[in-house]
Each structure stands twice: as C-alpha cells, then as structure tokens.
Amino acid sequence: MIINSYGAAGQVTGSCHQVISTQTFLLDCGLFQGTKEVDAQNMRTLPFDPSALNFVLLSHAHLDHCGRLPLLTKGGFRGPIYTTKATRDLAELILRDSAKIQGMQRAPLYSEADVEDVISRFYPVEERQEKNHGDIIFSFHSAGHLLGAHWIKVKTPEGILAFSGDLGRYECVFYPQPEELGNIDYLILESTNGARITPPIKEGLKTLYEEIKKCIFEKRTVVIPAFSIGRTEEVLSALVNLALEETNTSFFETPIFVDSKLARSGLNVYHQYPSLHKIPLQNLMPRNLFLGDLRQTNSLKREEAKILISASGMMEGGPVLFHAKKYLPDERATFFIVGYQGEGTLGRRLLMGEKNIRILDTDIEVKAPIVQISGLSGHADINDLTRFVSTARGLKNILLVHGEPASLEGVKSVFDKDYKVHIQEFNQPFEL
Incomplete structure (x- = not known):
C-alpha cells in the first residue's frame, strides 16, 4: 500500500x-x-x-x-x-x-x-x-x-x-x-x-461570553471573524445558551448580525440533522438575530452595541473584510479571534500585533483591540x-x-x- x-x-x-x-x-x-x-x-x-x-x-x-x-x-x-x-x-x-x-x-x-x-x-x-x-x-x-x-x-x-x-x-x-x-x-x-494542550472548550466559550458582555455594557461593536459552516453556528449557539442561563436581557436586546449567505444556508442544514449535533435548535434562531447583508450593517450607529459574525474566519476574503476596513481603525470596536489563523493571513498578522495593514486597497491603522480566545x-x-x-x-x-x-x-x-x-x-x- x-x-x-x-x-x-x-x-x-x-x-x-x-x-x-x-x-x-x-x-x-x-x-x-x-x-x-x-x-x-x-x-x-x-x-x-x-x-x-x-x-x-x-x-x-x-x-x-x-x-x-x-x-x-x-x-x-x-x-x-x-x-x-x-x-x-x-x-x-x-x-x-x-x-x-x-x-x-x-x-x-x-x-x-x-x-x-x-x-x-x-x-x-x-x-x-x-x-x-x-x-x-x-x-x-x-x-x-x-x-x-x-x-x-x-x-x-x-x-x-x-x-x-x-x-x-x-x-x-x-x-x-x-x-x-x-x-x-x-x-x-x-x-x-x-x-x-488547549483549554477546555467550555472555558473558552465562557471567556468569550464574558468579554462580549463587557463590550455590550460599554456599547462597543463586536466583530467575530468565523468560518461560515461550523464555527458560526457554534459561537452563536454558545453565546445564546450562556445568556439564557443567567437571564441576560441586555444580550437579547443587542442585535446579532450574520451576513454570510453560506452561514445562513448552513443553519438550515443543522436543523435537518438534529441527531448529529448537541446544539439546541432554538439557540440558532434567537429573537435578536438578523440574517442580513452588508447593507443592513452599514446603517448601524457607531455608538450602539452590536455583534457582527462574519466570514471568512482567517480574514482573507468575504464580507468580514468590509467590517475590518470599517472597524479596525475604530477604538470602540473589538475583534475576537476564535479559530485557527494560517501563517501570513490577516488574522494571524493582527494577532502578531501589526498596526498598519492594507485592506481592499486602503491603508488602515489598527486601533481596535484584537482579542484571541483560547480553547475554541x-x-x-x-x-x-x-x-x-x-x-x-x-x-x-x-x-x-x-x-x-x-x-x-x-x-x-x-x-x-x-x-x-x-x-x-x-x-x-x-x-x-
């Protein structure tokens, strides 16, 4: 062989x-x-x-x-x-x-x-x-x-x-x-x-949730680059589950935008195979979830708390680049890195502390905090x-x-x- x-x-x-x-x-x-x-x-x-x-x-x-x-x-x-x-x-x-x-x-x-x-x-x-x-x-x-x-x-x-x-x-x-x-x-x-040895997933999810709670309190913009299939569904479900556990009303008053068409289609497949995963289906459709596109998110006010989950996960393409161009220069936004970042990718470069980058033919000075969540x-x-x-x-x-x-x-x-x-x-x- x-x-x-x-x-x-x-x-x-x-x-x-x-x-x-x-x-x-x-x-x-x-x-x-x-x-x-x-x-x-x-x-x-x-x-x-x-x-x-x-x-x-x-x-x-x-x-x-x-x-x-x-x-x-x-x-x-x-x-x-x-x-x-x-x-x-x-x-x-x-x-x-x-x-x-x-x-x-x-x-x-x-x-x-x-x-x-x-x-x-x-x-x-x-x-x-x-x-x-x-x-x-x-x-x-x-x-x-x-x-x-x-x-x-x-x-x-x-x-x-x-x-x-x-x-x-x-x-x-x-x-x-x-x-x-x-x-x-x-x-x-x-x-x-x-x-x-990586931390347990539950610890990583709890850390992400607690950090996002702080951002909501401070009326910050949260950007989570995530792969459309898998990571988007997982992060969304975990955040909703933790918010339900402590009856966090402010979380459910904060709009969550998923602007990847592929992620929206993926949610439907997860609904078709409930026996193959442990995600409560209701967690994939909270009342504050908006399955929209970039045009919807462009109308959001800077001083309002909001959560944007967008592809691609390594920030090398997809709608997340438009969010990166808009929010990386904004000190009132926070980017959470929740997955593997390949060598040389924008996600890896941000984690390494690069402050001057080029996105969509525009030079950007990074002012938004970049937070890596271990264990996810x-x-x-x-x-x-x-x-x-x-x-x-x-x-x-x-x-x-x-x-x-x-x-x-x-x-x-x-x-x-x-x-x-x-x-x-x-x-x-x-x-x-």
Whole structure:
C-alpha cells in the first residue's frame, strides 16, 4: 500500500491523500486556504491523473477538504464520491459558494456547472455502515469536529487503514465525541494543534461570553471573524445558551448580525440533522438575530452595541473584510479571534500585533483591540490525539498530516516512542 499526499503535507490546508492498493482512491480533495501565496497552489495542475481514480472518500465538508473535488471531474474522474448525508448537503452548499466567489479574487478554478457535475457523483453512506467498492471495504465514524465529520476506516487486502480527517475534542459541547479506532494497522493522523494542550472548550466559550458582555455594557461593536459552516453556528449557539442561563436581557436586546449567505444556508442544514449535533435548535434562531447583508450593517450607529459574525474566519476574503476596513481603525470596536489563523493571513498578522495593514486597497491603522480566545479550536489537542490513538488495536504506523512543520514534529515526538511515525511530504510516496 502506497500513500501519496497532494495537500495538508507540511501545512494545514489542502487535504488530499492518494492511496494505491488493489485500487487507487483519494481521501479528501480540498482547497489550499490562507494567503495569496498559499491560494496560488490551487492553480497548479493536479499532480495525478483523476481519470485513474476508482473512487473518493470524503471525511467532511470544510472547503480545505472538499474544495478541489470539481477539479477531479474536470480532469476525467467518473467514479463515486462516498461520504455521509450531512457532509454531502454541507459540501454542496460550500462548493456552490466557492464557485460563485472564485471569480471575484482570481481566475476561477471551476464553474457552477462543474460543481453540479461533482455533486451528481456523491453517494451517501450511513454512519458506521460498511460499504464496499470492489475488494475495498470502508466505513465512516464520528470525528467530533463538524456536523457530518467522520474519520474513515478502510479495509484493504494489504491491511486496515484509518484516516482521521479533522479530529475534534473529546469534551466538545457541540458534537458527539470521536469513536474508537478498534483494529487497524495504519493511521493517517491530523496534527493541527501539535503537542499543545488547549483549554477546555467550555472555558473558552465562557471567556468569550464574558468579554462580549463587557463590550455590550460599554456599547462597543463586536466583530467575530468565523468560518461560515461550523464555527458560526457554534459561537452563536454558545453565546445564546450562556445568556439564557443567567437571564441576560441586555444580550437579547443587542442585535446579532450574520451576513454570510453560506452561514445562513448552513443553519438550515443543522436543523435537518438534529441527531448529529448537541446544539439546541432554538439557540440558532434567537429573537435578536438578523440574517442580513452588508447593507443592513452599514446603517448601524457607531455608538450602539452590536455583534457582527462574519466570514471568512482567517480574514482573507468575504464580507468580514468590509467590517475590518470599517472597524479596525475604530477604538470602540473589538475583534475576537476564535479559530485557527494560517501563517501570513490577516488574522494571524493582527494577532502578531501589526498596526498598519492594507485592506481592499486602503491603508488602515489598527486601533481596535484584537482579542484571541483560547480553547475554541475545533481540532484535537495532544491529549485528544493520545486518547484517540490509544483506542487502536494492532496499530503499526502513524502518518502525520494537516499541520505546520513545528506541530508535526511535536506530535511525532509524542508517538514515536511506541509507533513507527512518518511525517508526510508533498508528492513523496510512502510505502506501508
């Protein structure tokens, strides 16, 4: 069995791993996301022949895991894409949105017609149900990261392979915890958080809520850059839940604006699959929520308290840039960073303390406080990774992916005492 990584190898985004066994298939095929330099990797010709693939297994719907799927069908792929129903529904939204906005930033990778083609190749599989494609048997198991997110077990004639996809936290308040690995020989493991121990999610959410309460009291503008699918729903639900617990009337008198069309569509999908998450549905539609657009938020008064939740999460595109242009120079606004920020992205640069930046062809002096909320990562920390790996029986090799170099080395140092650990490199085949 040979594993070759064409993304998320030595970096976080672009998840795409080819498995060559008795058949050839992909685990994910996602976009590279981050700076313009990182995004430029998407424009390269795929370094493999899509028409030679037998099938694809998709772990979840985040764009860095599904965003290059239309390039496969453009390149001649005619096989099935197996995933779960919830992931299919979210991926459809995300891919349609991706096709629409690409032309605004660069030459589009694919059209809406290409998205239609790839969507027609999705074959939903029930959670934990074993499905076969010829002599390859696979199943999807809860990963605790996002609605519909799963790690994947693949039984081949050459051994049993597990792919973590994006692994969530065991004490996550939003999704079921990751399921046990059981009997496997090989594991492809994400390493986003490296060897770090991150605070419990509940602590991070409580901190965010308390900080926002102060902002409301001081009649400040709160801006929360958030990924449209997952993080927006999670943050909104948690804030509403905490406000309900202490009967905080001022919170429900403060307008909350979600101006991402994709996020609004995502809310509907969360309503369709209540058994796959732990978010009370009523928390996703509080009475002070406005599902509007930029025109609505432009009419808001500076001295009024308000909460703006807007994409993209790393502040490299989307409507959040208009809010950044307007509110970063305003000392009466506060920006809360609630997710991973890729190297070189605007979000990371703000966290590093840059005070003079350029947004939408305008030079900006940053006066608004930038507050990072720790503990809200949707990715496993080293304790979660260790717990996950400990549920495996018969594990021989671990292949590390989906992390920056220092994070990958950190995870390797933890596991190489007990297992053969290899850090995947881009387009460097590794034989198991």
